Amino acid sequence: MSVRNKRLYLEDLTVSFDGFKALNQLSLYVDPGEMLCIIGPNGAGKTTMMDVITGKTRPDSGMAWFGDGVNLLHLSEPEIVAAGIGRKFQKPTVFEQLTVFENLELALAGTRSFLKTFRARITAAQHQRIAEVLDIIGLAEHSEALGRILAHGQKQWLEIGMLLMQDPELLLVDEPVAGMTPHEIERTSELLLSLAGEHSVVVVEHDMAFVRSIAKRVTVLHEGSVIAEGDMDKVQNDPRVREVYLGV
């Protein structure tokens, strides 16, 4: 497997906390424009894997490459964001005291320093971009609403919209449909599917029906390692997966 044509390439990542191996020689890759779903029971290492990719946690050993030539292990959190990796957290965290529009404004790529943001004025092109994203996430009508009054599902979409503002090449999405109504889940799968192709998308999710509805390729983690990979039918029939995850 060559690093060259992979969007994300993880090899032999090991992370231990006080002797407990959260990741144990984890290897996986993501193709450009691919939608990959990652499932696994609690403690399988899904969040730790996200933490390593985004620079929050440093592995004890292993490699993490973004495209060819970007070594994620050498970059700080902001540098990884700038390189083109956006992460959506499990708990929706939008800025509650800012409007939907302002939330997206802060997520605009570019201006980051104190003095530059102090002088920054929104350009017509940026305004246009915010309007596009508002349409994609279906919140155009709520652009002046404060973040805190949004419904749970709307907060999740706003957060995805904030990731899109930075036009990342890779989107990491942690449990996007937890706590959503069936209607919201349906809208969310449409949204994520519309993003794959242009972006690589990695979704970590527990909801099997949801995973089935969006995933072409599924990776199953258990105790910090990959135990199965393939389409949904294949992994669901894998005896080891049935044992550790589906409990059958």
Add this chain to the structure above:
Amino acid sequence: MNGDRQVPGLWSRTTLVARGGDGRFDKGSIWFLAVLTVVAVAVPVLNQAVPASSALHISAFGITLIGKYLCYGMLALAVDLIWGYCGILSLGHAAFFSLGGYAMGMYLMRQIGPRGVYGDPILPDFMVFLNYKSLPWFWHGFNHFLFALAMMILVPALLALVFGWFAFRSRVTGVYFSIITQALTYALMLAFFRNNMGFGGNNGFTDFKDILGFDLHSDRTHVVLLVVTAAALAGSYMACRAIVESRAGRVVLAIRDAESRTRFLGYPVESFKLWLFVFSGIIAGIAGALYVPQIGIINPSEFAPINSIEAVIWVAVGGRGTLYGAIAGAVLVNYAKTYLTGAFPEIWLYALGALFVLVTVFLPRGIIGLVMARAKNK
């Protein structure tokens, strides 16, 4: 200390943020600037042009008192900028205030010249008394006003920069930050109490004669100082307003409400905090520098931890995250203090404590929050 931190405990409830339209001042700012202008015009007139026999006359004491309130208003503004908007609770802002005051005090001491009790042309009285043979190196230059002015700004800024750099870089937040700011101001107080520090020990500086050649015992000088203080307050208010209304201000709110989320968006959170903290320290320093010539004394008790805590109470009482609320709180609480310490000196600290508890429990948005809620219901 990681994760999307809510500011713990008592101060987690503020959600009020005053925000106007793009570039235009909101109603609260217009009211505040109007009231400040009236004070800056009317108070000098009532002192200078109205005869002392009239009931409307404002005495020299009144001028000093109002000037002092305005300085405290500036200190409250500095505290609100970082606490109300960025969630950083500094319990050490009196340190910046006092350092600005000491820088001004050093200038005023050098201006006394040979008119001191011991008549030494160079050395201030306390140095003669303590057998200093020559001026310590850090006193040089303070006979020039411009140099002293630069120090009034640079010394508090430098302290805020160094202290903030270490604290924010180590991601010290919440109560831990508050505690070390208390330790900072306490340590400075102990240091300034020492005679061999070269800052007059526990007596500090006093017996000032004049500032820029103007007699500090004349009412007219005090009137001018009051007007200058009002202008400095208005200027720093508008600077703070400009910051909180800008995109940088929205990043600051984002840091307050969801720090790690802001970091993941790629904002250098520590650098935002540091800039804001340094700017806030400068405002506090200028406030202290204006305070000293009006009050006529600066000594180490200005560094006392309780002073910083009082400043936080003014802001809580007035209403956090509005800027003008903090200033209103500073004036109201200090007016109450002036009255109560005169009428019932023994109950002031109890009244202050009770006020803080009552405001925290019943008025989490302070007096301004109450006024705004009233205005909305009408």
